[in-house]
Amino acid sequence: MLNEILPTEYFDAISKNCNLSELYEIRLQNDKYIQLYGRFGKKVLNVKADENEIKHCIERATCESIYAYNHQIQKGYIACCDGIRIGLVGEAVIENNSVKTIKNISGLVIRIPHEIIGCAEYIISKIRSNDEIKNSLIISPPGCGKTTVLRDIARLLSDKFNVLIIDEKNEISATVNGRAKLDVGNSLVMLYHPRESGYETVIRNTAPDCIITDEIYSDEDIKRLAVAIKSGVKIITSIHSDEKQFDKLLYPKLSFFDLYVFLSKNPVGNISAVRSYEHE
Numbered sequence: 001m002l003n004e005i006l007p008t009e010y011f012d013a014i015s016k017n018c019n020l021s022e023l024y025e026i027r028l029q030n031d032k033y034i035q036l037y038g039r040f041g042k043k044v045l046n047v048k049a050d051e052n053e054i055k056h057c058i059e060r061a062t063c064e065s066i067y068a069y070n071h072q073i074q075k076g077y078i079a080c081c082d083g084i085r086i087g088l089v090g091e092a093v094i095e096n097n098s099v100k101t102i103k104n105i106s107g108l109v110i111r112i113p114h115e116i117i118g119c120a121e122y123i124i125s126k127i128r129s130n131d132e133i134k135n136s137l138i139i140s141p142p143g144c145g146k147t148t149v150l151r152d153i154a155r156l157l158s159d160k161f162n163v164l165i166i167d168e169k170n171e172i173s174a175t176v177n178g179r180a181k182l183d184v185g186n187s188l189v190m191l192y193h194p195r196e197s198g199y200e201t202v203i204r205n206t207a208p209d210c211i212i213t214d215e216i217y218s219d220e221d222i223k224r225l226a227v228a229i230k231s232g233v234k235i236i237t238s239i240h241s242d243e244k245q246f247d248k249l250l251y252p253k254l255s256f257f258d259l260y261v262f263l264s265k266n267p268v269g270n271i272s273a274v275r276s277y278e279h280e
Contacts, residue, residue, distance in 0.1 A: 001082040002026075002112070005060050010034060013047045024114065024143070028054055029089070029107040037143075054108055061086055072169075074099050079192070082181055083113035083174030113147065113171055115182055120152035123261055126274050127153065127236065133161060133210050135229055137254060138238040139246050140263035144270075146238040147171050147214055149263065151182060153236055154212045158185035164208035165189045166199070172214060187212070195221055199228040210234040222253055229256055243273060 002020070003011045014026065014036060022039035028049040036043040061078050062069045072078055076099075078086040089107030093100045127136050136153075138146045151172050157163050165187050167173050173180035173189045180189055190202055199211060216222060216239040225235050235257075241250055243262045264272040 001080060001084055002110075005057055005080065005084070005086075005110070007053045007056065010047065010049075010053070013045050017043055017045055021114075023112055025112065026110040027107070028057070028110070030054060049107075051106070054105060057108060058086075058088075058105060070101055073102055076102065077169065079169045079171070081174070081176050083171045085111045085169055085171055087111070111171075113151075113174060113182060115151065116145075116148050117152065117155075117183065119145070120149050120156055122271065123149065123153060123274070124156045126259055126261075128157065131160070133157065133234040133236075134258035135234055135256065136236045136259040136261060137257045138236070138261050138263065139241050139243070140238075141242055141265070142240055144263040144265050146263060149261075150212055150214060150236065150238060151184060154187045155183050155185035157210060157212075158187040161209040162207065163187040163210050163212060164202065164206050166193050166202065166211060166213040167191050168193060168195065168214065172212070195224060198224050199233075200231075203228065203231055203233055208233055210236060212236045214238055215240070216254075219253065226256055 013034070014023070018036055018038060018040060023036060025037040027035040030051045031048055034045040034047050034049055036045065058066060058078070061080050069078055073088060076088050078088065080086065087109035088102050088105050089109070090102045090105035093103055127134050138149055140146055154163050154165055154172065163186070165172050165184060167175065167189055170191055173184050174182045175189050175191055188206055188208070193202065211228060211233055214237065216225070216237055225237065229235050239250065258276060260275045261271060262273040264270045
């Protein structure tokens with residue numbers, strides 16, 4: 001899929017300088033050298049990104065129908081096939097105190113998903129107890145493998161439980177034409193479901209034992225998850241934070257979870273702590 005998004009010059013340069021299976025992120029910025037991040041660390045190529053080629057990347061990623069993707073662009077990204085997500089950097093157009101679109105896009109952050117089959121086996125031993133699932137929160141700074149871990153949790157749990165993945169950005173499952181290209185086991189997948197709609201309808205229609213979804217962003221997200229948990233459905237999700245800041249700032253709002261798993265970067269998906277808190 002990368003070769004369908006990137007200009008040939010960029011793709012060839014990237015392919016020559018790294019193993020694509022180890023590549024996690026590409027950063028393109030107008031008139032700046034292309035940056036790569038992956039299992040190998042960071043590499044800076046001797047190739048500068050160009051404003052016109054950045055524009056062409058966006059056209060290819062949206063199948064030349066950019067307006068059809070405006071609901072995603074408003075949130076600062078484009079979700080592509082194969083689970084690739086493109087973060088957008090440019091000028092936000094504000095209307096009625098909310099982002100209407102992003103114009104004059106000058107930079108792209110291209111995130112490439114990877115499977116690590118079995119990376120959640122230790123976590124599963126903590127999440128699943130006596131054939132019951134614990135409400136669980138995966139916590140780490142960006143780039144530590146939260147989505148990779150969530151994907152493997154879904155794969156492992158779906159052998160015995162009815163698992164529903166609410167995949168707002170199509171990063172967990174990389175579903176194309178109704179088929180998940182990444183291994184999520186027997187999980188059902190709901191793509192691009194807006195958080196604003198809550199989870200009541202999908203719970204009623206699919207009767208899951210467990211919902212897996214990625215990245216809590218706001219207090220409103222927290223409220224929706226709390227409502228879902230009160231309905232009897234188990235929730236496994238993630239949030240950007242670290243152990244110190246989570247305890248200080250976030251735990252009081254998220255104390256309804258049973259289990260908290262902290263990840264670190266070295267290596268990606270490495271578990272630094274698994275904790276339970278005594279609920280009041």
